[in-house]
Amino acid sequence: MLRSFPHLRQDAAASLVVFLVALPLCLGVAVASGVPAELGLITGIVGGLVTGLMRGSSLQVSGPAAGLTVIVLEAVRAFGLPALGVIVLAAGVLQIGMGLLRWGRWFRAISLSVVEGMLAGIGLVIVAGQIYAATGLTAPHSGVDKLIALPGALVEALSSRTALVSLAVGAGTVLVIVGWKRMPRRARAVPGALVAVLLATLAAALLGLPVETVRVGGVLEAVHLPGADALASLADPALLGTVLAFALIASAESLFSAAAVDRLHPGPRTDYDKELLAQGAGNTLCGLLGALPLTAVIVRSSANVEAGARTKASRVLHGVWLLLFVALLPAVLAYIPLAALAGILVHAGWKLIPFGGVRRLWGHNRGEALVLVTTAAAIVAVGMFEGVLIGVVLSVAKAAWDASHLRIEHSDAGGDTIRVRVRGTVTFLKLPQILDSLEALPDSRRVVLDLSGIDHLDHACRAALASWAERHSGAEVTVARSDAPPGHRSVLAAEQGRKPL
Structure with missing residues (x-):
């Protein structure tokens, strides 16, 4: 047995x-x-x-x-x-x-x-x-x-x-x-x-x-x-x-x-x-x-x-x-x-009442x-x-709010360089907000556009950002992507605009 x-x-x-x-x-x-x-x-x-x-x-x-x-x-x-x-x-x-x-x-x-x-x-x-x-x-x-x-x-x-x-x-x-x-x-x-x-x-x-x-x-x-x-x-x-x-x-x-x-x-x-x-x-x-x-x-x-x-x-x-x-x-x-x-x-x-869980959530995710x-x-x-x-x-x-939430941060990187960091999900719904922010930058300054914090970049935004980079009169636009190899940055010369985002 x-x-x-x-x-x-x-x-x-x-x-x-x-x-x-x-x-x-x-x-x-x-x-x-x-x-x-x-x-x-x-x-x-x-x-x-x-x-x-x-x-x-x-x-x-x-x-x-x-x-x-x-x-x-x-x-x-x-x-x-x-x-x-x-x-x-x-x-x-x-x-x-x-x-x-x-x-x-x-x-x-x-x-x-x-x-x-x-x-x-x-x-x-x-x-x-x-x-x-x-x-x-x-x-x-x-x-x-x-x-x-x-x-x-x-x-x-x-x-x-x-x-x-x-x-x-x-x-x-x-x-x-x-x-x-x-x-x-x-x-x-x-x-x-x-x-x-x-x-x-x-x-x-x-x-x-x-x-x-x-x-x-x-x-x-x-x-x-x-x-x-x-x-x-x-x-x-x-x-x-x-x-x-x-x-x-x-x-x-x-x-x-x-x-x-x-x-x-x-x-x-x-x-x-x-x-x-x-x-x-x-x-x-x-x-x-x-x-x-x-x-x-x-x-x-x-x-x-x-x-x-x-x-x-x-x-x-x-x-x-x-x-x-x-x-x-x-x-x-x-x-x-x-x-x-x-x-x-x-x-x-x-x-059944998760008092501790509510306190922990309130500390790091109030939503x-x-x-x-x-x-x-x-x-x-x-x-x-x-x-x-x-x-x-x-x-x-x-979840929809989180998916569409977008943060655009500008910082002066020193010299003639402005660093723009974009975080969140980048879709065509947020495209006007992104372009308004970028087009307000002075043409005479070099722009570093950091996309390493984005979760998703759709085709419309990719094309629009490439077009903006071509039109920008600054010397160079640098785009950092989270999926790029360590230490690698895709560099777009404003006057060439040939390298993909």
Whole structure:
């Protein structure tokens, strides 16, 4: 047995760690998404047993993700729980189609600032929404209202013993998760989120705390195959927009996660098209079962790598442990306080906000930082899909601006020489600006035209600069190009004008 599976021992040990990380997250994501907790477990099982078996990324782990809670919650509110399965099913089929068309690699072209802005916006909404959940209060629908009404909700919680106890359980959960990282390495083999949930559950049970716990039904009873009415709802353009949002956001998050996981281990690299097929197959099955959408999850994936996983057997086994837990110990879930799961999601949402990334971007690329912040703000203000579209449009506009941005610098090189340095992309759109600047130079001075800082020089500009060099009455025009050999400069005698730019 061990000869057939030489890494089974390492993979089995890693799978237990991933299972312990995934269990509270599956429950927390489901509750935060406004669906029965069992649906989160079903998605986790599918992510392990189905997506985990397929080719793509060998060590990446899939399941319900905190990054999709906002859009799932909006979809359930807008179309109802029965429509969720159809939306996830259609999104999975769309992902399979994109994988077959080999579009997986193109997701890497999405600006990282847009993706980080998307995650930051999601994180803000999750943190605000789960603070309401921790206090037992009903959260407003919109992201802006959640943030605006938060101070009042906290004041209200402080005046109610029940809400205060619930908030304390949630805050204690966050503190345990954060503090667990300072424990000895052997202790940290048990995930902090699981320890926090266990402690919260024990405290609620032993002290008789007045906190609401997870409502648990049968897992099989939670499965709802899409009916004819639900399938007919695919004709609704608004629902189709949600399908597109599910597919694009889940795919982008999965493939960016794959790129991050590849940097954590020396094993086989991800095949992005096959990974997209695997994600699509998992979501198709989740849709048929009426469960939550799945995506690759960096928290579980990094835990898998750090625990010593060597092959995809670890992620498959984690699905097996989830299935056994659902089959043998479902009653245990009914003792878990909802405030503890809210605390887990507050911590997860906070980690989605790249505070350090924004500071670094602001230091060297403020345009990208503004794209990130604007995308996050748009998601909070108007919604997930619209916010991402705004971010993509801004990113494209910034790229167009960068491509057309041109700087012309004049400096006196001493004697009768003027040095003109051109930087950026030189196209016919900028030709009037360049010629106006050059033609304003005195004819009696020698001009050194330095093009070493340009990214692109199109044919129209090349011809126009050659023509200007021929007309210039100075003794000589020197043109330095970035693609010229070291120490070489193409020299144009103004009276000859025969050497090409």
